[in-house]
Amino acid sequence: MPHLMDYLGKELAELIERHTDREGFQPTEIPFLTFSRYSTPHSSTLNGPPYGLYNPSLCLVAQGAKDVILGDSRFRFGPTNYFVASMDLPIISEVVEASADLPILSCKIEFTPSQILELFSDDDLKRNPRRTSKRSMYVAELDVALLDAVVRLVRLLDSPTDIPVLCPLYTKEILYRILHGEHGDALRQIATDESPTFHIKKAIQHVLCHFQEPLRIETLANIAKMSVPSFHRHFKQITAMSPIQFQKRLRLLEARRLLMSSESDDVAHAAFQVGYESPTQFSREYARMFGYSPRADMKRLKGMN
Structure with missing residues (x-):
């Protein structure tokens, strides 16, 4: 064998x-x-x-x-x-x-x-x-x-x-x-409606469709048919992160995609498009996740292409 x-x-x-x-x-x-x-x-x-x-x-x-x-x-x-x-x-x-x-x-x-x-x-x-x-x-x-x-x-x-x-x-x-x-x-x-994973998946799909909007844990818990404490526990067990961390990663990934696909490097515009209210906070969290500021990252990545 x-x-x-x-x-x-x-x-x-x-x-x-x-x-x-x-x-x-x-x-x-x-x-x-x-x-x-x-x-x-x-x-x-x-x-x-x-x-x-x-x-x-x-x-x-x-x-x-x-x-x-x-x-x-x-x-x-x-x-x-x-x-x-x-x-x-x-x-x-x-x-x-x-x-x-x-x-x-x-x-x-x-x-x-x-x-x-x-x-x-x-x-x-x-x-x-x-x-x-x-x-x-x-x-x-x-x-x-x-x-x-x-x-x-x-x-x-x-x-x-x-x-x-x-x-x-x-x-x-x-x-x-x-x-x-x-x-x-x-x-x-993920295909069995009696499992916690099935219901958390529905909440994740909601976040994927609405990640630009403010995150409301009560809404997500209702979608998952769970109490708020139970929702938090199951969400982290399944995804290894909190709902807020999950949303933040989605926002930053989409912002990076927008910046890569644009001829300009308008960081503030990308930040607002994915739901950030503060470009300064966006740049700080972007650098924490990707290791570079948005402008430095775009210069580096676009220079590779």
């Missing part, structure tokens, strides 16, 4: 390398499958880590290693692990092992709660999840069954005419393997 793991792991790395022709993230012919390739590490002390909103997904690293940081929690994974995010969360992603000879090669498969619900016809999968909240991201040990299903999905890029028929089958198998894994409850809870 270890030999089969090695063989499949090498094949996955070769497939990703063959279908990536440049550095960075690259889409594929399969809409929910993306690859990434980097030849140098990215750290918070050098180039600044990539920040972004991580969608519900599975991520495998075929070569190299990376960290994903959620709040105060750090998850490291490489070829022997897999990483799962069960909901939309603002994260930091750092490449920690990569070189010109051995670039990091990874794949990301996104999914939706409705895809999980489709599998609940299986009585074993339909069993009630634990009532305790599960952290929305985790790293687990990769096994042959899951790796084989992922490799078969990626192989479809070499035979695109098979994608319409086989892609849904392989995707369903991949989700099935994750749900039967050691942390399957964390994923199951």
